[in-house]
Amino acid sequence: MAEEQKLFTVTIDNITIEVAAGTTILMAARKVGGDVAPPAMCFYSKLQGSGGKCRTCLVEVAAGSTADPRPMPKLVASCRTTVMDGMVVKNITSEKVKDARNGVVEFLLLNHPLDCPICDQAGECSLQDLSYEHGKAGTRYEFQRRLFQREDIGPYIQLHMTRCILCYRCTYIADQLTDTRMHGILDRGEHAQISTYISKAIDNDFSGNMIDVCPVGALTDRTFRFKQRVWFLKPLNAHRNCDKCCGKVTLWNRGDEVFRVTTRKDEWGEVESLEDGKPAWICNECRFHKKHTSDWVIEEPRKINRHSVISAGHYVNAVKPPEFIETVNGGRKPRHLMDIHEVSEVNKPNVHLNELPRSPKTDSYEK
Amino acid sequence: MAKKILLANDHIEGIRYYDAYRKNGGYAAVEKAFKMAPGDIVEEVKKSGLRGRGGAGFPTGLKWSFLAKPEGVPRYLVCNADESEPGTFKDRYLMEFHPHLLIEGLIISSFALGSNRTYIYIRGEYAWIVDILEQAIAEANSNGWLGRNILGTGFDCQIYVQRGAGAYICGEETALIESLEGKRGNPRIKPPFPAIKGLWDCPTVVNNVETLAAIVPIMNLGGEEYAKIGVGKSTGTKLISACGNINKPGVYEIDMTISVEEFIYSDEYCGGIPNGKRLKACIPGGSSVPILPANLLLKTAKGEPRMMNYESLADGGFATGSMMGSGGFIVLDEDQCVVRHTYTLARFYHHESCGQCSPCREGTGWMKRVLQNIEYGKGKLSDIDLLWDIQRKIEGNTICPLGDAAAWPVAAAIRHFRDEFEWHVLNPEESQRRNFGLAHYADPLEMAVV
Ligand SMILES: Cc1cc2nc3c(=O)[nH]c(=O)nc-3n(C[C@H](O)[C@H](O)[C@H](O)COP(=O)(O)O)c2cc1C
Ligand code: SF4
Ligand code: SF4
Ligand code: FES
Numbered sequence: 029m030a031e032e033q034k035l036f037t038v039t040i041d042n043i044t045i046e047v048a049a050g051t052t053i054l055m056a057a058r059k060v061g062g063d064v065a066p067p068a069m070c071f072y073s074k075l076q077g078s079g080g081k082c083r084t085c086l087v088e089v090a091a092g093s094t095a096d097p098r099p100m101p102k103l104v105a106s107c108r109t110t111v112m113d114g115m116v117v118k119n120i121t122s123e124k125v126k127d128a129r130n131g132v133v134e135f136l137l138l139n140h141p142l143d144c145p146i147c148d149q150a151g152e153c154s155l156q157d158l159s160y161e162h163g164k165a166g167t168r169y170e171f172q173r174r175l176f177q178r179e180d181i182g183p184y185i186q187l188h189m190t191r192c193i194l195c196y197r198c199t200y201i202a203d204q205l206t207d208t209r210m211h212g213i214l215d216r217g218e219h220a221q222i223s224t225y226i227s228k229a230i231d232n233d234f235s236g237n238m239i240d241v242c243p244v245g246a247l248t249d250r251t252f253r254f255k256q257r258v259w260f261l262k263p264l265n266a267h268r269n270c271d272k273c274c275g276k277v278t279l280w281n282r283g284d285e286v287f288r289v290t291t292r293k294d295e296w297g298e299v300e301s302l303e304d305g306k307p308a309w310i311c312n313e314c315r316f317h318k319k320h321t322s323d324w325v326i327e328e329p330r331k332i333n334r335h336s337v338i339s340a341g342h343y344v345n346a347v348k349p350p351e352f353i354e355t356v357n358g359g360r361k362p363r364h365l366m367d368i369h370e371v372s373e374v375n376k377p378n379v380h381l382n383e384l385p386r387s388p389k390t391d392s393y394e395k
Numbered sequence: 396m397a398k399k400i401l402l403a404n405d406h407i408e409g410i411r412y413y414d415a416y417r418k419n420g421g422y423a424a425v426e427k428a429f430k431m432a433p434g435d436i437v438e439e440v441k442k443s444g445l446r447g448r449g450g451a452g453f454p455t456g457l458k459w460s461f462l463a464k465p466e467g468v469p470r471y472l473v474c475n476a477d478e479s480e481p482g483t484f485k486d487r488y489l490m491e492f493h494p495h496l497l498i499e500g501l502i503i504s505s506f507a508l509g510s511n512r513t514y515i516y517i518r519g520e521y522a523w524i525v526d527i528l529e530q531a532i533a534e535a536n537s538n539g540w541l542g543r544n545i546l547g548t549g550f551d552c553q554i555y556v557q558r559g560a561g562a563y564i565c566g567e568e569t570a571l572i573e574s575l576e577g578k579r580g581n582p583r584i585k586p587p588f589p590a591i592k593g594l595w596d597c598p599t600v601v602n603n604v605e606t607l608a609a610i611v612p613i614m615n616l617g618g619e620e621y622a623k624i625g626v627g628k629s630t631g632t633k634l635i636s637a638c639g640n641i642n643k644p645g646v647y648e649i650d651m652t653i654s655v656e657e658f659i660y661s662d663e664y665c666g667g668i669p670n671g672k673r674l675k676a677c678i679p680g681g682s683s684v685p686i687l688p689a690n691l692l693l694k695t696a697k698g699e700p701r702m703m704n705y706e707s708l709a710d711g712g713f714a715t716g717s718m719m720g721s722g723g724f725i726v727l728d729e730d731q732c733v734v735r736h737t738y739t740l741a742r743f744y745h746h747e748s749c750g751q752c753s754p755c756r757e758g759t760g761w762m763k764r765v766l767q768n769i770e771y772g773k774g775k776l777s778d779i780d781l782l783w784d785i786q787r788k789i790e791g792n793t794i795c796p797l798g799d800a801a802a803w804p805v806a807a808a809i810r811h812f813r814d815e816f817e818w819h820v821l822n823p824e825e826s827q828r829r830n831f832g833l834a835h836y837a838d839p840l841e842m843a844v845v
Contacts, residue, residue: 080584131788135757220750
């Protein structure tokens, strides 16, 4: 039998858990879940070597370990720092972390085009989620944003370099999943860009997974571009017998029409693991060429995180509150900040909206 | 007369070549070292108190003792000759005029660390120095100081010179290793440190040219003797490359007991400031370290004279001090504009960021543009606070210290010269014609004389 795994005790945001030695702070925090897990834009637990670049996952280490309880002088990237026994980590309980994270979000958005209204990733974009949570309404950047031409890199994928946050995930996946990596990072600093250098086509068998790991809308599915907004689609788990990959996918349907096929993603936006622990990557054939429901055996609708816009209109997870708000408040009635009838000139109490025969017009109120 | 040990033979004709070098006591240190056990050499370096000359000032002996020594895995020594920091050009002088000193230091260090293949990673722009080094290596080879079974000890060593392609970031040790492996020069995320997993995932030590050259006098004198030179934890001698508004720019070897004032004004060193101008500010350790105004440069906040050594230059932290850094001493006289100067540095860091981590990639460009606006009369007063906020959010949050190096000069310029920035913003037209240059920054000593 294998030796028993050594367990380390770590405290993250005052919650103490035990994790195996060698776990990173980020993965430990994900075990706790919820807000305690730092956001990750570049780290992808299924890609070796990823992480450390975007700096959104910075956390404060208030005590290094039981043996050496000194705090670490700088914030550390939780995705690349392993836990020590007795480590005390502060994520959202640290003002320093929140401040640094706001800074990182601002930096990430500095050159981002914010073209969410016309971006296919909208609704399932990590950067969008991140900026809702930590971003500011306005930008302090007064200069022209970085611009790149759109580029088709191969028959299936389009690259919108302006949206890229240089997380390097797509290069790792090309290294680790496809036979040869056809693209990489060209130039440095602000001018760094994803490129195939001499416009080579990327059409390796598993290259489509690049689209799934891209946290933003920089790599998009050319067979799906502008066809639908993701929140109008219904995700379904489905499978087929495929000799190249596991064949376990998510279909994104509207009615009977399959709009796109992706990997199955877990709550952290990463591809799910199969029973044998391997990530369920899918091949390009399943992704781009099997777009009929008849190609697939449909299993069940996918559960969608309640907070995602994709769950709008899907009421599967809606839970009726067990108690009335008065009961929760100990008999106290909720206090209205303002009684609309008292202050409104138009919405007078003598007009009952449900009694109007059709939708209200201005003159309905002027009685 | 200050003690010279690295450049002691500077005046000898032909010291660049093997014959003259050998005749003047060259390679004696190798002979001595090869009679010692490698571990004892490391001990000797520890005793010498030598601190890394590449910028961070980390004790070299300690760094060497961290090197992992797993069985059957090669170890590497890499000499960092990428010297691209604005204002620093001391390694170039050493390599150009004393190549054998470096080679000798490399042989001893390789022996101490057990590196059979040692690399010199040299900045691409130093193209002609590559030839000088390769000639020196060939000479050392043919005289039996390199190659197989050196001096019959059974130790093999070969030195290879690898040219970079002109990126400042490839001076950062892990980026250097990546570049040496033939990859894109992106700094690695630490840990693991190179001492555990460096070049080709083998334990590696990366040291600066000057650090490795200093191994020779340490061997010749013995660690304890070497430690007697200098003061406190600043042992030995340091090469300072002085430039800017001084009468005698150049590379000087100092023992670290002289004061900054002496260094700037004495004829032995910089020889004062030309045209009778007054000292306004100075960057004492290469472009990455904080700039200091004249009053804080010559005297510490406590009123003691500031000395040219690691501790004294750092006295007062960043609030009132700076750093020894890599020894690039840049002097600004009263005619220089700190805003323009800061803008130039920001441009440099923007250009040289590798673009891996978001604070540095985006922040350096942002700082550059804001500074550009201020410099060209389009700034706002709020831009100064904005700059402060940007640098604060870069510093400490990046993968490698280039982020800090970009943030510190901006922070220090605002900290000490805020009124000059404000003057620029409030006098957009006048600032295009003339410099703020008002006397109250200028050197208090000189002012007393005038
Ligand atoms: C952006 C950056 C650039 C650097 N450039 C150089 C350089 O050009 N030469 C050098 O010797 N060290 C440079 N360093 C420092 C090295 O990372 C490393 O600390 C040094 O080579 C260690 O040698 P030492 O212990 O002998 O000082 C640089 C560091 C950073 C962060
Ligand atoms: S294209 Fe997407 S996956 Fe690739 S580096 Fe850019 S953001 Fe990351
Ligand atoms: S701090 Fe700058 S140079 Fe260093 S890794 Fe990050 S982006 Fe690259
Ligand atoms: S997720 Fe850790 S740095 Fe990007």
